[in-house]
Amino acid sequence: MNKPDKTSRRRFLQAGGALLAGNAIGSAAATDDSPQSLANAAPALHKLLRRASVAAARGARVVIVGGGWSGLTLAKYLKRFNPAFDVLLIDKQSAFISFPISNSWLADQVSLDFLSHSFFDAANNNGYHFMQATVLGFDRDSRQVYTDRGYIDYDYLVLAPGIEYDYARIGVEDSEAQSLLFHRYPGGFVTGSELLTIKRKIHQFAGGNFLLNVPDGDYRCTAAPYERACMVAAVFKRRRIRAKILLLDMNSEIKIKKAGFARAFEELYGDYIEYLPSSLISGVDVEGRSVETEFDEYAFDDAIIYPPIRASSLIEEAGISDQYSPQKAARTDPFRYHLAGDERVYVTGDSRSQPFSKGGHTAHSEAQYVAEVIAAHALEREIDWRSPQTMCFSAVDIEPLRAMSIITYYRFNQQSGLFAFDRTHLIEKWDTQGGQASLAWAEGMYRDMFYA
Amino acid sequence: MKIARYISYCFLTAILLSLSTLAAAVEPIRVVLEFTPDLDNGRHTFDICARCHLPEAWGNNDGTYPQLAGQHVNVLMKQLLDIRSGRRANPSMQPFVQQRTIGGYQNLSDVVAYISTLPMNPEHAKGPWPPDTTRHREGAELYNRYCTACHGAHGEGNNELAYPRLQGQHYSYMTRQARLVRNDLRKVEPGMAEMLKTIPTIDFNKILNYVSHLPVPPADLAPHAQWRNPDFQ
Numbered sequence: 001m002n003k004p005d006k007t008s009r010r011r012f013l014q015a016g017g018a019l020l021a022g023n024a025i026g027s028a029a030a031t032d033d034s035p036q037s038l039a040n041a042a043p044a045l046h047k048l049l050r051r052a053s054v055a056a057a058r059g060a061r062v063v064i065v066g067g068g069w070s071g072l073t074l075a076k077y078l079k080r081f082n083p084a085f086d087v088l089l090i091d092k093q094s095a096f097i098s099f100p101i102s103n104s105w106l107a108d109q110v111s112l113d114f115l116s117h118s119f120f121d122a123a124n125n126n127g128y129h130f131m132q133a134t135v136l137g138f139d140r141d142s143r144q145v146y147t148d149r150g151y152i153d154y155d156y157l158v159l160a161p162g163i164e165y166d167y168a169r170i171g172v173e174d175s176e177a178q179s180l181l182f183h184r185y186p187g188g189f190v191t192g193s194e195l196l197t198i199k200r201k202i203h204q205f206a207g208g209n210f211l212l213n214v215p216d217g218d219y220r221c222t223a224a225p226y227e228r229a230c231m232v233a234a235v236f237k238r239r240r241i242r243a244k245i246l247l248l249d250m251n252s253e254i255k256i257k258k259a260g261f262a263r264a265f266e267e268l269y270g271d272y273i274e275y276l277p278s279s280l281i282s283g284v285d286v287e288g289r290s291v292e293t294e295f296d297e298y299a300f301d302d303a304i305i306y307p308p309i310r311a312s313s314l315i316e317e318a319g320i321s322d323q324y325s326p327q328k329a330a331r332t333d334p335f336r337y338h339l340a341g342d343e344r345v346y347v348t349g350d351s352r353s354q355p356f357s358k359g360g361h362t363a364h365s366e367a368q369y370v371a372e373v374i375a376a377h378a379l380e381r382e383i384d385w386r387s388p389q390t391m392c393f394s395a396v397d398i399e400p401l402r403a404m405s406i407i408t409y410y411r412f413n414q415q416s417g418l419f420a421f422d423r424t425h426l427i428e429k430w431d432t433q434g435g436q437a438s439l440a441w442a443e444g445m446y447r448d449m450f451y452a
Numbered sequence: 453m454k455i456a457r458y459i460s461y462c463f464l465t466a467i468l469l470s471l472s473t474l475a476a477a478v479e480p481i482r483v484v485l486e487f488t489p490d491l492d493n494g495r496h497t498f499d500i501c502a503r504c505h506l507p508e509a510w511g512n513n514d515g516t517y518p519q520l521a522g523q524h525v526n527v528l529m530k531q532l533l534d535i536r537s538g539r540r541a542n543p544s545m546q547p548f549v550q551q552r553t554i555g556g557y558q559n560l561s562d563v564v565a566y567i568s569t570l571p572m573n574p575e576h577a578k579g580p581w582p583p584d585t586t587r588h589r590e591g592a593e594l595y596n597r598y599c600t601a602c603h604g605a606h607g608e609g610n611n612e613l614a615y616p617r618l619q620g621q622h623y624s625y626m627t628r629q630a631r632l633v634r635n636d637l638r639k640v641e642p643g644m645a646e647m648l649k650t651i652p653t654i655d656f657n658k659i660l661n662y663v664s665h666l667p668v669p670p671a672d673l674a675p676h677a678q679w680r681n682p683d684f685q
Contacts (some may be wrong), residue, residue, distance in 0.1 A: 021659035066585065080637070365516075405503045407514075425506050425684075429497075437500050442555040445542035452543035 020356045023181035027088070029283035052150030054131055057086040060378060063145050063152055065093030067119055067137045067159035069100075070349030070363035072449040074158055076126040082378055087128035090147065091119060094132055096450075098191035100360040103224060106199050106396045107231040109208065110439065122450045135161070135357050137318060140342060144147060156374055159330070160349035161312035163190065163220055163358070166327075169308040170215075171283035187306035189220050201302050202232050207242045208301035213281060215308040216250035218327060220350055220358040220445030223406075225252060225306055226261045227394040232304075233269035234398045245272050246298055248291065250308075257394055258405045260428035264396045302435050309358075310442075311351035320345075322353055329353035334412075334419075335385040337370050343377060347371060355419055356410060357424070361391040364445060387422065392444075393438035394430075489525075495683050497559045500548060501567075507684035508674070509578035510573035515624025521570035522620060522672050523612035530562035540638065570681065571674035577622040579661025580583025591662030594655055598647060598661075607666040620672075623664035628654055 007370040035041040062070045062078055062085050074200055075089040105115055124132035133147035138157060145152045165187060166320055167178040173262065186194035200296045202210070214225040229247045236243045247265075254261050254277075283292040288298045311329040322331035330347040332339055334354050337346045348370050350358040356366065366388035376383045387409040395403045404427055411422035427434060499508070504517070511519040534540035536549040547553060554560065581587040596605075602615045609617035616624070620624065632638035633648045642647075648656065 052479075306588060384514070386512075386516065389516075407503060407506070423506065425519035426501065426631050429501065433499055437503055437548070440500075440550070441503075441544075443547040448543040452541060 008063060010289070011360050025216070034401055048136065048146060048148065048150065048217070050150045050197075052131070052133070052147060052152050054088060054129060054152060057155075058155070059084040059086045060155040061088060061153065062156040062158065062374065063154040064158045064160060065123075065145070065357045066162055066312075066349065067096060068160060068162050068349055068363065069360040069445070069449070070162075070367045071158070072096070072122055072365035073364045074160065074348065074371050075122070075128045075157065076449060078374060079127045079367050079373035081372050082232070083127070085330055085375070085378070087401060089119065089123065089128060089130050090133050090135055090318045091130070092132065092134040093192070094123075095119065095192075097195065098360070098442065099189060099221065099224075099444070100197075100445075101438065102195050103187070103194075103228045103231045104398075104438070106202060106228070107398045109395065109401045109435075110250035110400055111158060114439075114442070115448045117446055119375070125451055135314060137314070138263045138341075140345060141343065149443065154344075156344055156346070156371070156378075158346045158348060158374070159185050159312075159351065159362075160347075161313065161314045161351055163309040163350045164312055165190065165307045166310040167307045168170075169217075169283040170305075172307075177286070181284055181305060184286050185284075187307040188304060189224070189309070191305060197303055197394070201304070202235050203239075205236070205241065205243060208247055209299060210236075211246045211248065211298060211300035211305070212301035213248040213279070213291075213304075213306055214250060214255070216304050216356060219306070221392075222256045222357055222359070223261075223392055223394045225249075225441075226257070226394070229266055229273055230261070230269065230394075230396050231398070233272040235270070236272055239260045243272065244274055245269075246300065247275050248293065248298065249275065249277045249280060250280050254373045256392075257404050257426065260394070260396065262429060264430065268397055283385055285415055285451050309350075315347070315351055318346075325353055346374065356388050357390040357392070357408075359390065359392060360445065361441075362388050364449070365389040385412075391441065393434065393441060395438060396430040399439070401431045402430040402432055403434035403436065403438045404430045405434055485557060487547045487558050489561045490558075490564030490618060491566050492563065493559065494562035494564075494685060496526075496533050497554060497563040499565050499626070499684075500554055501563065502684060504545075504548075507681035508679070509567055509570050510571065511622050513577040513622060515577065516623055518625045519573055519576055519621055522617065522668075523568060523574040524609055524614070524617055525561075525564045525568045526611050526614040527609065527616045528567055529560060530614045532560055532564065532572045552598065564582060571679070572668055572672050573677065574668075574673045574675075574679075575677040576620050576664070577624045578664040579623040579657070581658070581661050583665055587658050588662055588665065590655075591660075594651070594659045599659065600652070602643075603663075607663050614643050618663045619666050620668040621664070623660055626660045626663065630660065631656035 042246055056392050064075050064087065066090050071091070075087050078085050078087050096117045096119060101108065101110060102115060104110055119130040129354045133149040138145045143154050145154055145157060163208060165182065167181060172178050172181055173252045186197055187196045188194045205305065212225065212232065213228050227386065229245055233245055265275050279293045280293055281293055284305060287303065290297050310327045316328045317331045320330045329351055330339065330353055332347050332353050337348055337352070339345045339347065348367055350362045359363065369386055372383050389409055391407045392401045392403045395401055406424065406426045408424040409422040410419045412419055505520060509520040511517040531540060532549050535542045535545050538546065554563070603609055603618050608614045608616035629638060630648055633640055633645055
């Protein structure tokens with residue numbers, strides 16, 4: 001168990017004091033990045049410097065940053081594999097909204113209740129604590145996590161903070177322009193509000209060009225942008241509006257379930273979807289409503305713009321990014337998930353450095369394994385590595401809901417030093433059984449993370 | 453032939469309706485239903501299962517999924533019904549075995565009949581102590597003393613009584629389940645639970661090691677580990 005470390009607390013307070021002093025000097029120069037008045041800023045900053053009010057740890061405390069599929073699963077299974085752990089899950093959101101199945105929700109195949117779940121339920125049903133807070137950083141020497149509600153001591157820290165949009169990679173570099181683009185044409189892969197805006201957009205769309213894109217790189221949920229095009233098209237078709245969906249793919253071809261999606265675009269949505277591969281977006285004109293690619297410009301009436309992604313900036317700010325990772329993922333042990341040289345801090349979920357498919361199911365199966373790794377570490381044991389499992393359903397048609405699916409594992413190739421897909425089972429014909437299975441799958445996952 | 457045997461085979465589904473909300477004197481009612489399995493429909497229904505269990509139903513060497521291929525129909529049926537009712541906790545599988553997803557008893561009967569006819573994984577995960585080691589020999593002695601009455605001298609199980617066939621099951625899966633039972637995270641029949649809690653873990657692992665090395669009759673095995681279920685090609 002970690003004792004509150006007075007020395008490090010003092011160091012942290014000194015650092016805070018230095019920050020205040022720095023701002024006092026800065027205020028003379030009146031830069032845009034510092035508060036104008038130290039006197040007004042001080043009470044706010046002091047809130048950060050106190051110990052957060054959470055129940056005293058009754059065993060080794062594991063703090064998990066991020067209540068997504070990875071964090072929720074870790075919290076549950078850490079308690080399960082080692083009931084002596086005191087587990088605290090932190091998320092900045094007040095409630096959970098599932099991104100998997102959200103495309104089916106866009107087309108009214110499930111209700112918002114189906115996707116929405118409470119962190120309190122998850123914590124109460126699985127014997128851990130939840131705190132709604134924003135994590136600002138952490139200190140590995142003193143083993144403390146800093147949040148907007150104070151600091152917390154940890155014995156183990158699991159970072160599962162997920163992803164952020166990297167708008168610079170589609171030529172939008174200015175932070176104000178990024179913010180405007182995010183609010184006006186959200187991508188729908190990071191926060192629940194984005195999803196609500198997207199649903200309103202497609203249900204109120206009056207006609208014309210509706211632009212969607214597929215990012216490049218290792219983005220979250222490989223099949224989702226193609227599935228979303230199908231679901232948006234299905235809504236337009238049902239509403240009988242004259243609309244064209246411009247699906248700009250920054251990749252040279254459909255990245256997953258290629259034959260299935262290509263057939264759906266042609267057979268079901270030939271009048272609606274125009275698929276445009278190798279469309280490298282190089283700029284977005286928010287006010288003028290157009291997207292610029294290497295060779296073309298596409299005017300749109302409304303859009304969902306999903307930029308390439310990167311690991312949460314928490315990783316980079318903590319100085320633990322892998323210098324070779326284009327998505328600024330953490331430098332971790334690929335089999336044990338801990339930071340290089342620090343077996344107290346782990347990185348999981350979509351900010352991991354391994355090239356596993358980013359998505360809910362991968363994060364869920366991976367988290368069960370990592371929970372076992374950490375439980376074993378606490379007992380000074382080791383367990384064998386096992387592959388995460390990626391399971392991915394893609395809705396293609398509605399009324400009734402019809403879906404395709406793929407499942408895969410990963411194998412580490414000793415010679416190349418790379419992970420490759422293993423034992424992949426792809427069902428590219430879409431059917432109602434797949435649609436039913438997709439909902440059963442999601443229900444089972446929610447049940448596991450929140451209620452069982 | 454296995455398939456023919458099961459087409460003509462009718463098995464029983466027992467449902468215990470516990471009327472516990474009524475007076476304590478009310479006895480449980482046992483309803484017995486009979487279904488003749490339809491293997492074609494079983495294959496069709498297995499499509500849902502195969503999305504996670506894969507078309508071969510061979511399980512995972514890491515112990516996260518069991519080998520289902522070649523298992524007794526009544527064992528498979530019991531697990532499906534236990535998971536459906538929540539008696540066996542498996543939150544992520546539970547929605548798949550509800551009537552709204554997989555269908556009614558006929559579909560369950562069909563799918564377990566189909567699974568039982570699938571050829572088994574010729575390279576399932578075996579325990580760490582091969583034959584001719586002391587621990588293997590000790591495992592054999594313990595197995596013969598405690599386990600053969602229900603699971604059979606060769607780990608063949610008992611379909612009538614729904615005792616699982618252990619031959620060919622992944623060692624990693626069996627040790628994982630044993631741990632769940634020991635930690636009260638999985639309920640099994642009282643006799644089995646007693647066994648798991650009485651026999652020390654190391655001895656139990658020796659038993660499971662021995663079981664994992666028991667030969668599977670060659671006629672029940674797929675020709676090689678790269679074999680893929682032609683029904684799903």
